[in-house]
Amino acid sequence: MKTCPVCSTEYPDDVRFCPNDGQTLRSSSPGQDLVGQVVADRYHVLKKLGEGGMGQVYLAEHVKMGRKSAIKVLNPTMVYDPDAVARFNREAANASRISHPSVCAIYDFGETAEGLIYLAMEFVEGEPLTDVLEREGALPVARAVNIFVQVADALQAAHDIGIVHRDLKPDNIMLARGRDGSDVVKVVDFGIAKAVTGDDTQKVTKTGLVIGTPEFMSPEQLSGDTLDPRSDIYSLALVLFKMMTGKLPFAASTVQETMVQRLTDEPLKLAAARPDRRFPPGLQATLDAALTRSPVDRYRSAAKFASDVAGVTGLTRGSSGIPLPVTRGDAEERTKLLVSLSAAALQGPPPVAAALPKQRSLVPVIVGAVVVLAGAGAAMLVFGGGQRGGGALLDTVPHVPAAPPPDTAVPRAPVQPARRTPARIPAVIRRKPRIELARAHELLDDLLFKLEPRTAAMVLDSARHIYTAPDVTLVDKALAAFVIGNAYFQANEREKGCDWVKTAALLDPATRSYRDVLAQCQG
Template identity: 65%
Template sequence: MDQRFCPRDGSTLRAPPGSDLVGSILADRYHVIRRIGEGGMGQVYLAEHVKMKRKSAVKVLHQGMVHDPDAISRFNREASNASQIQHPNVAAIYDFGETPEGLIYLAMEFVDGEPLTKIIERHGALTAARTADIGQQVASALEAAHDMGIIHRDLKPDNIMIARGRAGEDVAKVVDFGIAKAMEADDQKVTKTGLAIGTPEYMSPEQLGGDQLDSRTDIYSLGLVTFNMLTGQLPFPSVVSREALIMRLTEKPRTLAEIRNDVQWPAELQTVMDKALANHPADRYQHVSQFGRELVTAVATMPDSALTSTGTVELQPFNYAAKTEARPLGGGAAGRRDRSNEELPLPELEIERSGSPVGLILGILVALLVVGGGGWYYWNSQQHPATVASTTAPASTSTPPVVPSSDSAKQDSVAAAAAHDSTPVATPAVDSTPAKPAIIEPSKPTISSDQLDDLLAPIREDLNVGRQRMNEGQYDGAVVRFGNAQDKIGPLAKKYADVSQIRSLKREIGEALSQNRAACKAERDLALAHGGTSAPDCP
């Protein structure tokens, strides 16, 4: 039996700093039951409140970090940020403080589940339905944080806990807002060394480059998590070398089919992934909730066999013309169906029997109306042929009125009268204002394809050499080459503003400069994060 209180005076038993906390009472209220995890900053324990009997996950900062301002600030941020977010898919924060013995702790909601990382490792890939369900729940949690001006900045499978609901459905909980930051902050960096902290494999390009961040960096990270759930892999190799780092910043991510070529993925799903993983934030979803909705919609177009299978699945094209029944995608937010657009059963109409006289009477009335209307139209056309013709003829012409051809004598007399009619025909007035001289625009300069190739060849050479030097880590040399290309393309872009090849090459040069700067910053930060002493000086 655990002894929680002193037998002499009834005070809670406290564990000395640095010792195992299991069995002790932390902060006079948390009975530590067992250790459930450990990280770089400390241990995580399962504890129970001695009076409320509520289980909590209690993080305790390493003793070696209690005097580190950065570590303490991170604990403070997690307590402050996560406690503001009241959402069923965010692990709640209960308590934060420091014990008289100098232990800094953080008590949060205990999620009786496992990290998403372990689930992916165990299954290799999740079903499409389960992926969409978890993805939408995480998107909903991030939307709640973004609405409060908080970005997570370290979203990854390790920070997504999966528990089971009462009906056995997945319940996702986003945890570890330790490096979360308010979006209005001027600088996204947290550590005193200036590192762009986070997990490189799940960082956005702008986070790798140490640029200013907003909520769209979380959308990129969630896109990577979703890709990992669908395929069991990431669209990029791990960022452990300069080549992999440059690839993350300059190349497009691999598609779902490139990772799992045994599956015919729907184009709608690939479009969702492409937008979430766009290199530039402006090209991504602007709201994470939109990504969640479109992910669920794209997955819902897949057949039942693909929704519930993780093996090799041949996905047949979805027939939108066929009438389908909406399928719930699992538990959580995605499993709740939107019934606002479902078809409602129509009441059966009572049809008159064939023996009823009502149908016969209606038929006779309709026939009388048709015959009477036709007779009236014929009589009216015989009585007023000239009037009808004159109202349809243009007023400025002298064409004789039209008369029925059967009355030849009348037709001749009308034609003769029209020939002797001396009524002058009205003519439009002539504007006496002199016309303004036409403005002749100068012709735009033209260039043949051969001349264009000759002009752009040295610029492309500078661009290619600059990229090669960037891949080799010679960031200063790359800047020189990119600068030369930029100086050469500028005058051409002004002179031949309508030439698409010149505009495209100018855009490539600008992107290469940005990528070179981001690659240098990212390599420097990764080197410092791994304890390196030599880091490149970025131009």
């Protein structure tokens, strides 16, 4: 039922305006299914597009303009969570600053009189790149490069104004169809993007918590280091490799093993991944320069990376086939500035005498990483990353500065960093991850934050590990039970979900959200 806010008359859900005074009708039960309702007096909700741990996404139409929008609505149980609201704010603030045809536009953001927090954005009539790859496998080179250069141009637009996406992956690349049938790219989800400035005013995560998708993270992101645009370039190279081959350049059976390989091994070559396919000469060299483990040896701008890939694959602006998106002529210099700002924030005052950079020990990274396998939205809690000394280096080969990344579109020999002795993975990495109890609550918050149907099983396993950890506090144990319950809900196991929510309410009766969900179970 809907109610008029002026005369309090009730109407069925299919009525949008009060016939007595013309007011937009409001839902009698905000936070439930919004189909048929009008959000913020201007967005008529047509249907639900999907939902996840944070909330729901609806297709809506502006009541006056007739323009269709995708409306994200934050779950009512999370409106009092400052981190969840901050992410909504960040996505609105970051994405709305980027004016580019390959970035999903943000139209509106706010809170309704009923307390619903919403985000209105461009509705993309298409599908994520993930679905295309699952259905079709490796893409033809021309199509893969067309998608790649559009994504690169979108990233360059973000980098130009100081924004690093930090979670680039096929899930966040939407593909629509142009009038000529070609792929039209829209990069979405700037919720964990971060502005790269000389200070750290836009803090996205709490200390020690690294959010992103491990399969597509750069080595520095896995290590919990400060990020700049070169991290996005690494992720973009992984996306290109997957489009070309149908797989990632690190062959492993688990996400955890994949991440360890990224910190210790060299990436697989295109020809080794797909010996049945032929790739343009020079393409491997550009990928090598983008996938170097150290960001110092990597491309400095997405525009330059795209230009080199387009050059070696024969894709040029105005040629028959696929047009190359326009990239900015000063992109290299602008990105250098962002890189220098990030480096300055990390390194502090310059040293008195120049010296060769010290090679990073891999021991603290590997031993100190606790990985929570939350599928496409996995989170990783990094411990002990600050310890650099005291232990023997696994990598015993002296560091040899690599050649700078290619700076022309002419194919060059691959960048050959010093061959590293393969690191032997300590036995501790094969044991169950250790939970640092002081950070259990923020990790559980992030698991709930990332929960959706396809990540439910792994979120469930991670939350169970925290729930059964010795000496965990009752409050954290209750939150773990609540996350487990929500994971069961996402897996369509309502009875088990309600049982775990009941456990959460018994362990922590003071938390209202547990009681509210339990009441829905019992209703």
